[in-house]
Amino acid sequence: MGVIMKISEVPQDDIKTLNGVKKALYAVDDQGCYAKTTTGGWEAEEVVLNQVIGDFDEKAGETASRVRNNETSPIEYFMYKNWMDSPTLAQAMGLYHWQVKRHFKPSIFKKLDDRTLAGYATLFRTSVDVLKNFPGED
Amino acid sequence: MAELKPLEHRHYAHCESGVVTALLRCHGLDLSEPMVFGITGGLTFAYIPFIKITNMPLISYRMLPGSIIKGAGKNLDVQFRTRRYREKEKALAELTTLVDRGEIVGLQTSVYWLPYFPPEMRFQFNAHNLIVYGREGDEFLISDPVFEHPVRIKADDLQNARFARGRLAPKGFIYYPVRVNPSIDLREAIKKSIKRTVRMMLYAPIPFIGVKGIHYMGRQIERLKIREDPRYVRLFLGHIVRMQEEIGTGGGGFRFIYAAFLQEAGRLMGSTRLEEASRMMTEAGDMWRRFASACAKACKSKTGDFDVAEIAQLVQKCAIQEKHVYSHLKSIKL
Numbered sequence: 001m002g003v004i005m006k007i008s009e010v011p012q013d014d015i016k017t018l019n020g021v022k023k024a025l026y027a028v029d030d031q032g033c034y035a036k037t038t039t040g041g042w043e044a045e046e047v048v049l050n051q052v053i054g055d056f057d058e059k060a061g062e063t064a065s066r067v068r069n070n071e072t073s074p075i076e077y078f079m080y081k082n083w084m085d086s087p088t089l090a091q092a093m094g095l096y097h098w099q100v101k102r103h104f105k106p107s108i109f110k111k112l113d114d115r116t117l118a119g120y121a122t123l124f125r126t127s128v129d130v131l132k133n134f135p136g137e138d
Numbered sequence: 139m140a141e142l143k144p145l146e147h148r149h150y151a152h153c154e155s156g157v158v159t160a161l162l163r164c165h166g167l168d169l170s171e172p173m174v175f176g177i178t179g180g181l182t183f184a185y186i187p188f189i190k191i192t193n194m195p196l197i198s199y200r201m202l203p204g205s206i207i208k209g210a211g212k213n214l215d216v217q218f219r220t221r222r223y224r225e226k227e228k229a230l231a232e233l234t235t236l237v238d239r240g241e242i243v244g245l246q247t248s249v250y251w252l253p254y255f256p257p258e259m260r261f262q263f264n265a266h267n268l269i270v271y272g273r274e275g276d277e278f279l280i281s282d283p284v285f286e287h288p289v290r291i292k293a294d295d296l297q298n299a300r301f302a303r304g305r306l307a308p309k310g311f312i313y314y315p316v317r318v319n320p321s322i323d324l325r326e327a328i329k330k331s332i333k334r335t336v337r338m339m340l341y342a343p344i345p346f347i348g349v350k351g352i353h354y355m356g357r358q359i360e361r362l363k364i365r366e367d368p369r370y371v372r373l374f375l376g377h378i379v380r381m382q383e384e385i386g387t388g389g390g391g392f393r394f395i396y397a398a399f400l401q402e403a404g405r406l407m408g409s410t411r412l413e414e415a416s417r418m419m420t421e422a423g424d425m426w427r428r429f430a431s432a433c434a435k436a437c438k439s440k441t442g443d444f445d446v447a448e449i450a451q452l453v454q455k456c457a458i459q460e461k462h463v464y465s466h467l468k469s470i471k472l
Contacts, residue, residue, distance in 0.1 A: 019256035024149040025388045026398040034398035044434035045383045048376035051437050085192045091304035
């Protein structure tokens, strides 16, 4: 990994997490002058991003089996699927943390009104149907 | 409304400084992005242990979102019209009216709702800035400074992005300059802003900010060695690197963009000592990247056979180097 920020040594690792997007940055040329240049990403960035995504995916996987065992609701599963934790989810929904935690209870989840479910579905970029009929496999 | 220059999309390192730079250029003040970032006082370091984001401490290498816009008002004599909304429909109606009459405006948005972002980047981050410069039917024409090319977005998606809830919720925040002073005295602005940044980095009254904050983060990393759980250690290190290197930072936690500012300022003021400060700051940026590289290596290690004390040492070196930079800057008579 090149670490000296010369234009000629700016990492060009074309990392997958950037999905082809190039980033602009400032680096020095051979005369020591700063100029704008672009990068296809640095491997270090990709490693740490994949790590946190991997952590969420793992949690989603564990949660999926807990949903199947009726220990939690699909809300918790989709929360991890969308890379949130419960305080973040509560904020994004405009709810209190305890309300979201309560919605994790399968018995409460079954009784949720359609408006609340629609709110969750929009946030999770999915449909109420998918929320209600948890796919069960992943 | 004064006659605007048409927007020419350019690619920038950071979203907020990019938007402000582009808006100012449309209004006749043509500055570089590093100049805008430096003069508005964008640089900082903060490690706030009691504010948690997905269970990790708040770490920032730059000032709070919105501070570049505010700083442009304070240090560049720019007057912005700004507005937040309670009603979504009103926000959309006003945006439509503005762009239809040719105004070029900045918006605060959540990347979670921006479909053109790489999927892996779409976290709940509510302080992304972009420019709207036109409309075609149901689609707005977007100049997003961290992308190479202009993009388009459907009104529905834009509404979601402007009204995402949570931390730093944008509440439809819209801003655009109404008065720009094209003959602003840059030297005065540069002096003032460097002084402010130096004061904050060296003498912040709390131990979580500036050079003290960097030392503090070093000690927190050092303390990780008593943690049993290597998974947590890796996530913690990864979290720091993300704040430092991800899209919008220009790499090295904004240190390179600030070094570019110092170089440009040095040339403008004929100060070789400022240019020297720029080289020192570049070195600080390189040190930060060495630290990031070590963290990434630790994150990849399956066995946990990495030495957190060594990684902590790298951070302490960054702190010492940055102290040199600010002390040097302080000693320059501008």
